Every structure is written in structure tokens, then in C-alpha cells.
Amino acid sequence: MSTPIGSLGSGLGGGVELTISNITKEMLRRGHKVKIVAPQGSIGSSLPIKEIPGELQIPAQNQTRSQPIFIPKNSVLANMWDYARLVQADYDVIVNFAYDWLPLYLTPFFNCPIAHLISMGSLTDAMDEIIEQVAINFPGTIGVHSQTQAATFTFAERCICLLNGLDLSIYQFCPEPTQSLAWVGRIAAEKGLEDAVAAAEIMGITLKIFGLKQDVSYWEKICQEYPDAPIEYVGFLPTVELQKELGQCRALLITPRWIEAFGNVAIEALACGVPLIAYRRGGLREIVQEGKTGFLVEPDSVQGLVKAIKRLDQLDRQACRQQAETLYSLEAMGDRVEQWFQKILKK
Numbered sequence: 001m002s003t004p005i006g007s008l009g010s011g012l013g014g015g016v017e018l019t020i021s022n023i024t025k026e027m028l029r030r031g032h033k034v035k036i037v038a039p040q041g042s043i044g045s046s047l048p049i050k051e052i053p054g055e056l057q058i059p060a061q062n063q064t065r066s067q068p069i070f071i072p073k074n075s076v077l078a079n080m081w082d083y084a085r086l087v088q089a090d091y092d093v094i095v096n097f098a099y100d101w102l103p104l105y106l107t108p109f110f111n112c113p114i115a116h117l118i119s120m121g122s123l124t125d126a127m128d129e130i131i132e133q134v135a136i137n138f139p140g141t142i143g144v145h146s147q148t149q150a151a152t153f154t155f156a157e158r159c160i161c162l163l164n165g166l167d168l169s170i171y172q173f174c175p176e177p178t179q180s181l182a183w184v185g186r187i188a189a190e191k192g193l194e195d196a197v198a199a200a201e202i203m204g205i206t207l208k209i210f211g212l213k214q215d216v217s218y219w220e221k222i223c224q225e226y227p228d229a230p231i232e233y234v235g236f237l238p239t240v241e242l243q244k245e246l247g248q249c250r251a252l253l254i255t256p257r258w259i260e261a262f263g264n265v266a267i268e269a270l271a272c273g274v275p276l277i278a279y280r281r282g283g284l285r286e287i288v289q290e291g292k293t294g295f296l297v298e299p300d301s302v303q304g305l306v307k308a309i310k311r312l313d314q315l316d317r318q319a320c321r322q323q324a325e326t327l328y329s330l331e332a333m334g335d336r337v338e339q340w341f342q343k344i345l346k347k
């Protein structure tokens with residue numbers, strides 16, 4: 001059951017789009033029957049998608065903690081779950097990827113077991129309350145991507161930590177990089193791009209920037225503030241092109257202002273052999289192997305980024321690829337997800 005904030009392939013669903021297609025690919029490879037239920041207009045090369053019409057849900061991260069739950073008329077979320085109600089007898093388990101109240105509230109009304117993969121940390125009181133109710137009444141059905149993300153909830157110990165996974169065959173290991181640094185992500189204030197630009201200017205090293213220019217005024221403000229910074233905006237590339245360019249960079253700078261549940265771009269970089277320089281925030285703290293595959297830096301400290309850039313030669317690109325293969329392959333993620341489902345079904 002996909003995210004209701006955008007059709008699959010629109011990019012609006014952020015990391016969840018990649019997560020859904022990767023888990024689906026791996027479950028199909030293991031011989032499972034899978035159907036993805038997603039908003040109209042969803043595309044996914046050869047993925048089995050059932051498109052559902054209706055009005056999109058508003059993004060949860062733009063809401064205040066006490067904001068009420070909004071369900072628009074002709075809600076695509078409601079229509080998706082009405083479809084699920086009708087077909088539930090054909091399936092062993094329903095997997096919910098939406099960070100929304102309705103699927104959690106509906107859980108007790110379904111005969112078919114529902115596994116919820118919660119993709120962000122605590123954002124609103126209404127969501128915390130309903131996730132906790134399901135975590136208590138349906139033990140083991142709340143999946144998360146990292147311990148840090150789980151720790152943002154009062155019921156952290158009831159969450160199942162799944163990490164995440166990638167199709168590593170798409171990512172080529174690059175042993176000999178150019179001098180450039182990289183920054184990848186939606187260009188928006190919560191991603192802290194200006195710190196990476198400031199560090200690149202201090203070091204006089206080119207910073208290649210990849211990602212959707214979601215907030216253009218934010219981008220223009222950075223260009224005005226750092227007119228001489230050695231930055232190169234490469235654009236929003238499909239994965240195959242992104243990994244080719246990213247792989248040639250000396251390191252990936254990750255400068256989140258908020259608690260990222262995991263860090264898909266971080267494991268994409270590791271898969272290419274690119275070490276990480278990341279703020280010690282959110283799921284990144286569990287991905288970076290300090291001094292081996294990256295450095296964790298004091299959050300919001302440009303000087304911290306600069307100090308880490310100077311120590312890059314201590315990091316081992318082969319170890320980065322190795323970490324991706326050990327922890328974040330589709331195989332490894334598939335094992336964690338399958339075991340999660342089996343434990344739910346056993347109950």
C-alpha cells in the first residue's frame with residue numbers, strides 16, 4: 001500500500017518510492033505474489049501496480065504536532081484502503097508504506113494481518129498515538145528504518161528495525177575518484193545544503209550538487225550568499241546516471257537539519273565506494289562506520305565538515321562498498337523483511 005502523497009515515480013514520495021520498488025523486486029525474486037496499490041499515474045518498470053484514483057494526501061512533515069488529521073473528499077488514501085478491504089482474502093499480509101493515520105486506524109477492522117513500515121520519526125501527536133495503539137495491540141507489526149528513528153517515539157522498544165536496501169547491481173564501485181565532493185538530496189531548507197557549500201568554498205574543492213530544486217528561492221539565496229563557491233549543479237538524475245557521477249566523487253557531504261529516519265543517499269554512496277561526511281544526526285549515526293567508511297561531524301558545524309574533509313585519505317573506499325554489500329543489499333534487506341512478515345504471520 002504505497003504513499004498517498006504522490007504517484008510512484010513522481011518523486012513526491014521521496015525515499016519511500018525506492019523502498020517500495022526494491023522490496024517488491026526482492027519479494028518477487030523470492031517467488032512471492034505481490035501487488036502494489038498506489039495513486040493513479042504511478043509507474044514502475046514491470047512492477048505489478050493497481051492504480052487508484054482520488055485526491056492526494058498532504059505531506060505529514062509540513063504539519064504541526066497538534067494538527068488534526070485531514071482527509072480530502074474522494075481521498076485516494078481512503079479509496080486505496082477500500083480496495084484493500086475488498087481483496088484482502090487473496091493475500092497473506094498487507095504492507096502499509098503510508099505515514100498516515102487511516103491505515104493504522106483501520107488495522108483492527110481487517111481480517112488480513114497488516115505490517116506497517118513507518119518511514120519517518122515522530123511528527124504529530126495524532127500519528128504518535130495511533131502508531132502506539134497498533135504497536136501495543138498488534139505486537140511486532142510496526143517496522144522502522146533505524147534505532148534513532150524508533151527513539152523519537154515513546155514506544156521505541158516495540159519497533160522492528162529493518163534498515164533499508166538497494167539493488168547493488170545498479171551501483172558500480174569506483175576505486176579512483178576525482179577531486180570533487182558531492183551533495184545529493186531535495187534542495188530544501190531542512191537538508192542544510194548551505195553548510196556543504198560553505199565548506200567547499202573554504203577548502204576550494206568543487207562541490208557537485210545532485211537533486212530536485214524543490215525550493216528555488218532557497219537555492220537562489222545560497223547562490224547569492226556564496227557567489228564564488230566552487231559549486232556545480234548537476235541536476236536530478238535517474239539512479240543509473242546518478243551513481244556514475246556520484247561514484248567519481250571523493251566523499252558525500254550529508255548535512256540534514258532534521259532527524260532523517262535513515263539515509264538512502266548515504267547507502268547509495270557507500271555502494272559506489274564513496275565515503276561519508278555526515279552530521280551526527282538521525283539514522284546516519286547508525287550508517288557511518290566512524291574512521292572507516294566515514295566521519296560523523298558535530299551537527300551544523302561547517303568547521304567540523306572542513307576538518308573531516310582534510311582527513312579523507314584515512315577512509316577506505318573498498319570498505320564502503322563492503323559495508324553496502326554486507327548490510328544493505330536487496331538480499332540482506334529481503335531477509336530482514338521476510339523474517340518480519342513470518343513473525344507477524346506466526347502470531
Ligand code: HBI
Nearest residue numbers: 003013014015059060098099119
Ligand atoms: N506524508 N501524509 C504523508 N504520508 C506519507 O506516506 C508520506 C508523507 N511525507 C513524506 C513521505 N511519506 C515520504 O517521502 C518519506 O517518508 C520518505
